[in-house]
Amino acid sequence: MAIVVQTLSEQIYALIRDRIISGDLPADTAIRQDALAAELGVSKIPLREAFARLEQDGLLFYITNRGFFVRSLSFDEVEEVYALRLKIEPEAVGLASKKATDADKKVAHNALLALDEAAGSDRSKVGKMNRNFHMALVRPIQRQVTIQVVERLNLISERYVGKHLEPAGRDSRAHEEHTAMYEAWAAGQAKVVEGMMYDHINSTLEDLRKQFELEKNPAA
Amino acid sequence: MAIVVQTLSEQIYALIRDRIISGDLPADTAIRQDALAAELGVSKIPLREAFARLEQDGLLFYITNRGFFVRSLSFDEVEEVYALRLKIEPEAVGLASKKATDADKKVAHNALLALDEAAGSDRSKVGKMNRNFHMALVRPIQRQVTIQVVERLNLISERYVGKHLEPAGRDSRAHEEHTAMYEAWAAGQAKVVEGMMYDHINSTLEDLRKQFELEKNPAA
DNA sequence: ATTCACATATCTGTATACAATATAATCAGT
DNA sequence: ACTGATTATATTGTATACAGATATGTGAAT
Numbered sequence: 001m002a003i004v005v006q007t008l009s010e011q012i013y014a015l016i017r018d019r020i021i022s023g024d025l026p027a028d029t030a031i032r033q034d035a036l037a038a039e040l041g042v043s044k045i046p047l048r049e050a051f052a053r054l055e056q057d058g059l060l061f062y063i064t065n066r067g068f069f070v071r072s073l074s075f076d077e078v079e080e081v082y083a084l085r086l087k088i089e090p091e092a093v094g095l096a097s098k099k100a101t102d103a104d105k106k107v108a109h110n111a112l113l114a115l116d117e118a119a120g121s122d123r124s125k126v127g128k129m130n131r132n133f134h135m136a137l138v139r140p141i142q143r144q145v146t147i148q149v150v151e152r153l154n155l156i157s158e159r160y161v162g163k164h165l166e167p168a169g170r171d172s173r174a175h176e177e178h179t180a181m182y183e184a185w186a187a188g189q190a191k192v193v194e195g196m197m198y199d200h201i202n203s204t205l206e207d208l209r210k211q212f213e214l215e216k217n218p219a220a
Numbered sequence: 221m222a223i224v225v226q227t228l229s230e231q232i233y234a235l236i237r238d239r240i241i242s243g244d245l246p247a248d249t250a251i252r253q254d255a256l257a258a259e260l261g262v263s264k265i266p267l268r269e270a271f272a273r274l275e276q277d278g279l280l281f282y283i284t285n286r287g288f289f290v291r292s293l294s295f296d297e298v299e300e301v302y303a304l305r306l307k308i309e310p311e312a313v314g315l316a317s318k319k320a321t322d323a324d325k326k327v328a329h330n331a332l333l334a335l336d337e338a339a340g341s342d343r344s345k346v347g348k349m350n351r352n353f354h355m356a357l358v359r360p361i362q363r364q365v366t367i368q369v370v371e372r373l374n375l376i377s378e379r380y381v382g383k384h385l386e387p388a389g390r391d392s393r394a395h396e397e398h399t400a401m402y403e404a405w406a407a408g409q410a411k412v413v414e415g416m417m418y419d420h421i422n423s424t425l426e427d428l429r430k431q432f433e434l435e436k437n438p439a440a
Numbered sequence: 441a442t443t444c445a446c447a448t449a450t451c452t453g454t455a456t457a458c459a460a461t462a463t464a465a466t467c468a469g470t
Numbered sequence: 471a472c473t474g475a476t477t478a479t480a481t482t483g484t485a486t487a488c489a490g491a492t493a494t495g496t497g498a499a500t
Contacts, residue, residue: 005284005492007452009272033482043454045265048483052229052269056276058365064225065461065482080363087307143300145278145376149369156365225461227483253451263485268452285451285492 009046013053020059020070021127021158027072031060057152059159075212078160082205085153086198089138092150094194096141097185105186108136112182119171127158133178137185137197161204164211173203229266233273240279240290241347241378247292251280277372279379295432298380302425305373306418309358312370314414316361317405325406328356332402339391347378353398357405357417381424384431393423 016036019025037047051068054060060068100108115129131154138150177200184193236256239245251271257264271288274280280288320328335349351374358370397420404413 007284009452010284030481032480034480044483045268045453048265049268049272052272053276056273058368064227064230066463067482076363077365080365084308084366084369088304143296145297145300145373146304148278149304149372152369153365229483250450254449264451265484287451 007046008042009049012040012042012046013050015040016050016054017057017059017155018128020054021155021162022124023159023163025070027070030067030069033067058156073159073163077156078205078208078212081153081156082201082208085150085157085201086205088146089134089150089153089201090194090197092141092143092146093137093181093185093197094190096138097188097190097193099142100140100185100188104136104140107139108133108182108185111136112178115178116175119175127162130161130174131155131158137181137193157204160208164215165204165207170207174200177203227266228262229269232260232262232266233270235260236270236274237277237279237375238348240274241375241382242344243379243383245290247290250287250289253287278376293379293383297376298425298428298432301373301376302421302428305370305377305421306425308366309354309370309373309421310414310417312361312363312366313357313401313405313417314410316358317408317410317413319362320360320405320408324356324360327359328353328402328405331356332398335398336395339395347382350381350394351375351378357401357413377424380428384435385424385427390427394420397423 016025016031025031031051033044033047033051037044040047051060051062055062055068059071061071062068096104111129111133115126115133118125118129131151134154135147135151138147141147177196181193181196181200184196236245236251245251253264253267253271257267260267271280271282275282275288279291281291282288316324331349331353335346335353338345338349351371354374355367355371358367361367397416401413401416401420404416
């Protein structure tokens with residue numbers, strides 16, 4: 001078990017990030033610094049550092065002297081973020097499949113197992129486990145900027161998937177797609193996994209489009 | 221003249237960012253917080269917020285209990301960042317050209333003039349003016365995440381261009397490319413400007429590749 | 441040369457104070 | 471009752487002082 005030393009600032013960052021993604025914090029409302037600091041039992045310094053990071057991540061926005069606000073969701077952002085993901089992530093995963101070591105493959109496999117496990121038990125963790133799996137496929141690319149960009153896009157995506165897409169038939173399809181992708185990826189079949197990842201992301205986008213359409217024009 | 225209220229944290233962020241980009245701060249050396257705070261006459265609170273933002277921007281990296289370090293330059297990062305820009309920026313500029321209002325066009329035109337002006341007088345500002353121009357072409361797309369990603373990639377690019385590419389013949393070619401791009405963009409010729417932007421970014425990448433090659437194998 | 445102990449520098453975080461700004465509440469005048 | 475001005479309150483943004491933890495440097499002893 002690797003011991004990772006984390007500062008309070010980093011822990012708070014991850015915690016608030018999860019709250020934003022899970023929809024725990026309401027959008028377009030200022031996050032009260034003193035209140036949150038008191039709740040977490042920390043001072044303002046690490047809290048504001050976390051806020052600054054989250055603003056850079058596109059999860060918060062900031063108005064001078066008024067504070068940090070959770071960014072609201074919009075269908076336009078879905079289109080935007082998925083367009084970016086489709087441009088970047090499939091190729092990144094393909095390249096990563098060529099560089100992945102046995103250790104990398106083990107990490108990805110474990111992430112896949114954890115995702116399946118979460119899908120069967122703790123649904124609240126599915127989003128995070130899904131992101132972990134996707135990132136495990138990307139990380140071996142060893143391009144820091146690409147990894148950071150893809151992670152950011154996945155984080156934003158997660159807000160929409162968690163809010164709008166209920167499991168239903170999605171789970172079994174996603175499970176099959178993930179498994180197939182992992183197999184191709186672990187085998188170093190770059191072009192194959194690239195195509196699969198494109199379809200995978202695209203099908204989630206299609207689901208989101210349908211869902212937004214439904215919510216706009218609810219069936220009688 | 222629009223009055224923009226900026227916090228110290230934001231000003232410091234921009235200031236340190238410029239120092240990193242200009243190569244003023246040495247890479248792989250911890251930035252001494254107390255020293256920098258004293259020099260700027262501020263406390264560490266806004267300073268650390270700025271650092272946190274810059275880390276998220278990929279300009280600094282962080283080691284727990286040791287502090288923030290300027291990320292070192294590498295040719296791999298050039299390839300990575302330009303690969304991402306080529307995937308994203310041309311299409312973004314093309315889309316933006318379809319949405320640009322007259323006000324947007326005025327902003328872009330002014331940015332172009334400022335860039336030419338800087339090229340003739342204050343060379344140290346060329347990088348920033350170049351980025352301003354590029355961003356002016358992108359902003360009308362009105363996609364926040366895309367804008368942020370493109371800006372980040374441009375910031376990183378700027379470090380390399382400023383360090384490795386001396387003007388020489390570049391200036392006049394860049395000037396012509398910029399002018400032609402602006403014309404096509406302002407005319408709403410999305411596909412044309414998209415192609416031009418691709419070539420423009422690509423030619424800078426080629427210049428960087430040549431330069432790196434030269435620095436590795438200096439001519440006798 | 442390695443190791444250990446110790447001193448020092450630096451980082452991380454707390455608590456507190458305070459000025460500037462934003463928000464809410466109050467009140468006066470129509 | 472409404473509007474606008476005034477005051478009060480809450481919140482943000484920053485500074486300062488301080489403490490604990492970690493990292494770095496130095497010198498002695500082996």
